[in-house]
Amino acid sequence: MNSGSIKKSVIIDTDLKKAWSKISKIVKLDWLEGQKSTKFLGEKKSGVGSKRLISFEDGSEVEEHIVGWKVKEYFSYIAISGLPLNAYHATISTEKINGKSVKITWESYFASDSTKNEFENFKEFLSNFYTQSLKNLKKEF
Numbered sequence: 001m002n003s004g005s006i007k008k009s010v011i012i013d014t015d016l017k018k019a020w021s022k023i024s025k026i027v028k029l030d031w032l033e034g035q036k037s038t039k040f041l042g043e044k045k046s047g048v049g050s051k052r053l054i055s056f057e058d059g060s061e062v063e064e065h066i067v068g069w070k071v072k073e074y075f076s077y078i079a080i081s082g083l084p085l086n087a088y089h090a091t092i093s094t095e096k097i098n099g100k101s102v103k104i105t106w107e108s109y110f111a112s113d114s115t116k117n118e119f120e121n122f123k124e125f126l127s128n129f130y131t132q133s134l135k136n137l138k139k140e141f
Contacts, residue, residue: 006108011097012141013100013101014141035057036056046066061081063082067089073093074091074092093105104137110126
């Protein structure tokens with residue numbers, strides 16, 4: 001079993017309220033690299049227990065369930081299907097830098113029984129995906 005983690009951050013010139021408002025809309029992911037559409041799965045629209053299905057331009061789909069939520073601080077989610085992994089847990093968090101800036105961090109832990117080479121290739125893909133998505137997010141402000 002291969003396991004790994006990725007942690008990427010971006011500093012955005014905005015206040016914490018606006019940053020949280022943007023990232024906590026869990027199906028409004030226009031900043032997510034390659035995202036075609038995202039929809040809720042179920043009645044719950046925010047907080048622990050919310051579920052979403054993200055469809056990507058390449059035809060892939062990833063189902064995610066929110067497992068942790070603290071307003072203006074973070075939310076955590078797990079991928080249920082759609083990734084070449086046996087386990088995936090990620091957290092997107094906010095940290096007020098000063099009155100004018102917020103640091104947004106996207107961190108994940110994951111495991112797979114794929115070959116070492118396949119795992120390393122996916123890890124590199126995911127790292128680039130986080131970096132580009134956070135750049136896109138920054139442009140939204």
